[in-house]
Amino acid sequence: MTGGAQHDEITEYALAGSRGDTAATVAFVRATQRDVHRFLANLTSPREADDLAQETYLRALHSLPRFAGRSSARTWLLSIARRVAADHVRAAVRRPKAGVEPDWELVADRAATLPGVDERVLLRELVLGLEPDRREAFVLTQMLDLSYAEAAAVCGCPVGTIRSRVARGRADLVAAMEPGGTDERLDATGR
Numbered sequence: 001m002t003g004g005a006q007h008d009e010i011t012e013y014a015l016a017g018s019r020g021d022t023a024a025t026v027a028f029v030r031a032t033q034r035d036v037h038r039f040l041a042n043l044t045s046p047r048e049a050d051d052l053a054q055e056t057y058l059r060a061l062h063s064l065p066r067f068a069g070r071s072s073a074r075t076w077l078l079s080i081a082r083r084v085a086a087d088h089v090r091a092a093v094r095r096p097k098a099g100v101e102p103d104w105e106l107v108a109d110r111a112a113t114l115p116g117v118d119e120r121v122l123l124r125e126l127v128l129g130l131e132p133d134r135r136e137a138f139v140l141t142q143m144l145d146l147s148y149a150e151a152a153a154v155c156g157c158p159v160g161t162i163r164s165r166v167a168r169g170r171a172d173l174v175a176a177m178e179p180g181g182t183d184e185r186l187d188a189t190g191r
Contacts (some may be wrong), residue, residue, distance in 0.1 A: 014073035018064050025064065029057060032074060035144050036081050042127060042139040043085040052088055056081040071153055078140070078154045126176050130169050137165035138173075 006108050016024030036056055041049035060080050067076060127135060127143075133155075140151035141162065148166075152159045 008072075009125045009179065011069055011073040014064065014067050014068050014076070020065075025061070028073065032077055033057075035074070036077060038079050039078055039139055039144060041084055042124075042143065043132070043136060044088060044129070048088065052081070052084050055088075056084045059084065072150065075150050075153045078144075078146070079156075080138070082154055101117070123173075125174055128177070129176065130172055134169035136167045137162045138169040141166050142170075 010028060011029060013024045013028035019027050033053065036051045037049050040052045040056070044052060056077070059078055063080070067073065083148045127138065130138060136155060137151055140154055141148060142145045146154065148159045151162045155162065
């Protein structure tokens with residue numbers, strides 16, 4: 001989903017939904033669900049993204065009557081998704097772990113040796129291995145096509161911070177994709 005016209009349309013759906021228009025609310029959800037799911041899948045994991053997307057929409061629809069359009073509806077919704085993901089991670093850290101998280105670098109190495117492995121799968125695993133702030137900024141700007149200003153609004157930080165996180169994330173990805181190259185940050189986190 002790109003382009004200002006679509007963003008304005010999404011905001012109009014949300015504003016109409018905030019006034020009780022059920023059809024506009026449905027259109028708002030349909031217009032945003034793919035981006036919300038992709039964002040959450042890249043912040044957490046694909047298996048958790050469905051549940052977290054549902055939680056995001058539960059929170060958003062509960063708050064929709066108070067949506068005033070001070071930012072785009074897409075930015076507002078992705079901010080909610082970000083908080084849902086952060087709450088999920090905080091809760092997961094407090095719970096004892098039943099299993100061990102896979103070593104994504106090892107997964108990527110194994111996948112690279114298998115014939116026919118889709119490069120997008122490998123890139124996705126590498127993105128999941130980025131430090132969380134870098135991954136979040138990278139996904140928002142490079143995968144969901146938000147502007148740096150919109151991503152800064154979602155993350156609650158200055159535009160320059162987003163630019164820096166994206167640049168560092170790109171450098172981490174390039175280093176991780178080089179033959180025999182590894183990124184120290186990815187190694188240090190065990191991913």
